[in-house]
Amino acid sequence: MAKTKFHHIGVACRNIERELKYFEILGYKPVSDVFIDNEQKIRGLFISSDGQPQLELLENISDDGPLTAYLDKGTKFYHFAYETDDIEQSVREFVTNGAIVVKPIVDAVYFRRVCFLMLKNMMLVELVEINNKKEQ
Numbered sequence: 001m002a003k004t005k006f007h008h009i010g011v012a013c014r015n016i017e018r019e020l021k022y023f024e025i026l027g028y029k030p031v032s033d034v035f036i037d038n039e040q041k042i043r044g045l046f047i048s049s050d051g052q053p054q055l056e057l058l059e060n061i062s063d064d065g066p067l068t069a070y071l072d073k074g075t076k077f078y079h080f081a082y083e084t085d086d087i088e089q090s091v092r093e094f095v096t097n098g099a100i101v102v103k104p105i106v107d108a109v110y111f112r113r114v115c116f117l118m119l120k121n122m123m124l125v126e127l128v129e130i131n132n133k134k135e136q
């Protein structure tokens with residue numbers, strides 16, 4: 001099996017700056033610059049706090065962005081992301097175990113490449129290939 005390691009939890013929000021204020025109460029601080037990924041139609045910011053999981057605050061950059069359905073249902077924590085050293089192999093293994101590819105492997109702004117898969121239990125998993133220049 002390809003090596004994977006937990007990286008972050010994706011948090012859907014309508015406004016990153018407003019959401020960040022609530023997480024700062026819990027000790028979180030930004031650990032990246034705000035980034036925009038036009039391919040995925042999102043704007044994002046990574047935040048971290050000692051002893052807590054790293055989070056990725058995300059907002060849509062257009063009305064037809066990928067977060068709309070989650071936000072309309074009130075869902076905030078919507079994906080768990082895992083680093084992989086071989087994204088193609090990891091995708092094959094997830095699919096062999098019943099996962100469905102929701103968004104195929106694409107180049108990304110913050111990471112080298114990403115892929116989203118839905119597990120049979122309806123858990124959304126993002127696989128990320130780290131770009132060493134942008135590694136978190």
